[in-house]
Amino acid sequence: MPLVLEKRAERSTRMALLSPVIAIALTLITGAVLFAIRGIEPLHGLYVYFVEPLTQMWSVEQLIVKATPLVLIGVGLAVCYTANVWNIGAEGQFTMGAILGGMIPVLFPAWQSPLTLITMLLFGILGGMAWAAIPALLKTRFNANEILTSLMLVYVAQLLLDWLVRGPWRDPQGFNFPKTITFDGWQLLPMLSGSIHLGVLFALAAALVLAFVMARMLKGFEIRVSGNAPRAGRFAGFSRPRTIMFCFLLSGGLAGLAGITEVASVVAQLQPQISPGYGFTAIIVAFLGRLNPIGAIFAGLMLALSYLGGEAAQVTLGLSDRIAKVFQGILLFYILACDTLILYRFRWLKTQVSAAVQPAE
Amino acid sequence: MTDNGGKNHLLEALHIVKTFGSLRANDDVSLFVRPSEIHALLGENGAGKSTLVKIIYGALQPTAGELRWHGAPVTIASPAAARKLGIGMVFQHFSLFEALSVAENIALALPGAFDIAALSQKISRISKEYGLPLEPSAIVGDLSVGERQRIEIIRCLLQEPKLLIMDEPTAVLTPQEADQLFLVLERLAKESCSILYISHRLEEVKRLCQSATILRQGKVVACVDPRQETAASLARLMVGGDIHVVRAKAKPQSGKPRLVLDKVALKQDGPFGVSLRDISLAVAGGEVVAIAGVAGNGQSELFDAISGEKLLAREEALVIDGKPCGRRGITERRKMGAAFVPEERLGHGAVPAFRLSENVILTRYASDKNLTKSGTIGRDAALGVSERVIKSFDVRKGKPDPEARALSGGNLQKFVVGRELDRNPAVLVVNQPTWGVDAGAAATIRQALVDLARAGAAVLVISQDLDEIFEIADRIAVISRGQLSEAYPASDLTAEKIGLLMAGEHEVREERHAARA
Structure with a gap:
């Protein structure tokens, strides 16, 4: 009775929704096994990691704060990946957004007006877009693989930030620490409640607008066709280079916005470490959210929980906070594996029962 | 037993x-x-x-x-x-x-x-x-x-x-x-x-x-x-019934040319592509012109050049209804009243993973006003068109509005052809209209092509099926190695003559020019 994968006639909508659920379940089981191997009671480990962070108001706020950049970047990447455009460098676009937006308070520390904040946000978006335009141009002009170019530019952006905060932009009163002055007043986003800042509204708005664009507008249709069947896209009169550029600018702009949002709130200055890898984790957000902008909201919360759980595991269970990356990696692995079931199904091959069938005529 | x-x-x-x-x-x-x-x-x-x-x-x-x-x-x-x-x-x-x-x-x-x-x-x-x-x-x-x-x-x-x-x-x-x-x-x-x-x-x-x-x-x-x-x-x-025989009403007096190709040339795409050389042809309203030829002699390149998926160097190389449009894209050519059906149904003529109604939008979003409203998609209108096509071409399917890939080849072809005919185009260019299609569906499609022409449209059919060509074409040209012969009236041509043309009788050879010079 060999087990075979059989192609389905159509996409299974049920499986498309079920696949992330199965993937999460498998991640939890694998997590339990990992805890057990480390000598931690599995259920207790899972409780500390995934449930405890949700039991306190403070950590729920933290969850939303951490989900904000993940969703902002994740919705842009979801659009990219739908178009079969592989922007892997959101972390770099995030960093460039933070640099260009953070430049305003660093260079004009005394400028305090609502315009300051607006200028910072705009520069943040522009920084992300400009950084994303590079792999897009290389792709459309020279057919260079965008996965490599966008990824490599992450390190360029991070090293640029490192140089700036250690060199020209270092806070003169900062005891030689590698960081800029601390932002203040209109250089920071207004708070909504507790530690939740205005950025959460950006994330929600981006998700809602993109959900509408993708489902209802011709532009979204163009992106879906281009990703699904490029030849048919050309037949429809859609330009593939234009789609590639659009997707990179959109996702780069959103990643840049996430970057400036983060340094104008949580971090409140530029320093070498401004992100625990949001730009990479957002790739998982996009897939876990079924490349659907609304789905990305839930996926963003789920992955934010993996960060919080990682911190909790470090404090309570004495595990390295790298455990968060382990869980994120396992989750992405299982989602991609489970997605096979959308177009295929498992079937046991029956051995033929020959006695039951008689020849005809 | x-x-x-x-x-x-x-x-x-x-x-x-x-x-x-x-x-x-x-x-x-x-x-x-x-x-x-x-x-x-x-x-x-x-x-x-x-x-x-x-x-x-x-x-x-x-x-x-x-x-x-x-x-x-x-x-x-x-x-x-x-x-x-x-x-x-x-x-x-x-x-x-x-x-x-x-x-x-x-x-x-x-x-x-x-x-x-x-x-x-x-x-x-x-x-x-x-x-x-x-x-x-x-x-x-x-x-x-x-x-x-x-x-x-x-x-x-x-x-x-x-x-x-x-x-x-x-x-x-x-x-x-x-x-x-x-x-x-x-x-x-x-x-x-x-x-x-x-x-x-x-x-x-x-x-x-x-x-x-x-x-x-x-x-x-x-x-x-x-x-x-x-x-x-x-x-x-x-x-399960008598096959419908295509009946053409007598060809009307030759109308005005609605599709004109003037010395179309296109460099080959890759090592296995074919260059188009010096292709001229005029298709008048009311007639069906067929291009015969063995596969791989430049048919798909010619289709791309006429549809606008590949742009031409000169604006005058292609004229639709009197307007030169050689350097304009497929969307603009559609807006001028042209419609196109490519050879490959899945992945070219239709997006396999999209529903039929979405595939209606694929080729008609620019030419049909009610399919888009200020950038949004009119889903009900698309569904309406799709149902109309399904009904008039008897497209058989498992469930309402299925994904394109769930249809059998013949049924999807009826849909893809029907989608364009439903627009009442002025010019229709179709590559391999009944490739891999059963006899019943093929007869339906051929009849529809002839009817469209008789209603005044210019219809250009690229096909490798000689029976099909003789069944529907008023005039026939033959393509071989990227060059097109003159278009002869179908009644003047025999299968033998076409065979000679397929073998390249009309080709202009560089050596001959060289010898004369």
Whole structure:
């Protein structure tokens, strides 16, 4: 009775929704096994990691704060990946957004007006877009693989930030620490409640607008066709280079916005470490959210929980906070594996029962 | 129950049932192939031929039923298992690496270690023995479709099959190449290799096959000796009624030219593409002009040039309804009233994973005002168009608004053609309108093309099917190696003359110019 994968006639909508659920379940089981191997009671480990962070108001706020950049970047990447455009460098676009937006308070520390904040946000978006335009141009002009170019530019952006905060932009009163002055007043986003800042509204708005664009507008249709069947896209009169550029600018702009949002709130200055890898984790957000902008909201919360759980595991269970990356990696692995079931199904091959069938005529 | 001749059968498929979801693709199908016979499997598209053949070749497993080989029950778990039993298959679409040589391609398909030199000798021997001329060291990319088919056949013969399955082998061949193939098949049958022959071409089946199993909607409707039947009676069995014969009203007095190509030239795309040279043609309103030719002589390049998927260098090279548009894209040409149907349905004419209503938007979002409203998609309007097309072209489907890939080839083709005809275009350009489509659907499509022309549109059909061309065309031009002959009135042309044109009689050769200079 060999087990075979059989192609389905159509996409299974049920499986498309079920696949992330199965993937999460498998991640939890694998997590339990990992805890057990480390000598931690599995259920207790899972409780500390995934449930405890949700039991306190403070950590729920933290969850939303951490989900904000993940969703902002994740919705842009979801659009990219739908178009079969592989922007892997959101972390770099995030960093460039933070640099260009953070430049305003660093260079004009005394400028305090609502315009300051607006200028910072705009520069943040522009920084992300400009950084994303590079792999897009290389792709459309020279057919260079965008996965490599966008990824490599992450390190360029991070090293640029490192140089700036250690060199020209270092806070003169900062005891030689590698960081800029601390932002203040209109250089920071207004708070909504507790530690939740205005950025959460950006994330929600981006998700809602993109959900509408993708489902209802011709532009979204163009992106879906281009990703699904490029030849048919050309037949429809859609330009593939234009789609590639659009997707990179959109996702780069959103990643840049996430970057400036983060340094104008949580971090409140530029320093070498401004992100625990949001730009990479957002790739998982996009897939876990079924490349659907609304789905990305839930996926963003789920992955934010993996960060919080990682911190909790470090404090309570004495595990390295790298455990968060382990869980994120396992989750992405299982989602991609489970997605096979959308177009295929498992079937046991029956051995033929020959006695039951008689020849005809 | 075993004395019904079962002992004498090479292959028996008994009461095969195969379901896909709610669709019964094969419903209690039984098939008996005797040793040394050429057995035809006939049926419309979607009748279940491919499903049955895939089960026999081990690519699909039946939901119920049994296969017997030499009278003994067998399970064929995979194509490898089928080959081991002695079943070979030549697919309609070849799977060859164009950049590799003939021998290398064959070596890849064989189990065990490579020995190109020994294999090349074997290939030469078999190719001589069976009259299938083929040079083992030739690069596949340089070969014609007919030669590529020979590779596939020799690949099967190397494994000394007892049963050879051929899926529409003549669809891509010239008449002469087809004749040659028949000789090979007859010889194989004589040497006790049975052949299961799938075809739409009833004349061929009558000429070649000793028995025929006819499928309709997943069931066996008859098992006959085709030599005792007429093409019409076979067709009746296939479609369950008399086949509609295309009737054209008399051609109207020549109208104004609505589609004009003036010295169209286009450089080839890759190493295996064809350059278009100096192509001129005018199609008037009211007439159907057909472009004949063997596959791979520049048909798809010409289609891309006319549709605007590839832009031309000069604006005047292409004129639609009096307006030059050689450098404008496909969307603008559509807005000028032109409509296009490409050869490949899935992935070019339609997005496989999209619903039919979404595929309506694909080609009509710019020309139909109610399909888009300030950048948003009018889903109800699209659904309305899709339902209208489905109804008027009798597109059969499993559920309302299915994904394009869930439709059978013939039904999707009716949809893709219907989608454009529904616009009442001024100019229609269609590449291979009935490729891989059953007789019933083909007749519907051809009639619709002729009707469109008679209503005043200019219709240009690119086709490799000569019967089709003679059935619908008013004038015929032939393309070979990227050059187009003059368009002759259909009544002035014989199959022989077309054959000469296909062989390149009209081609302008550089050497001749050089000699004169």
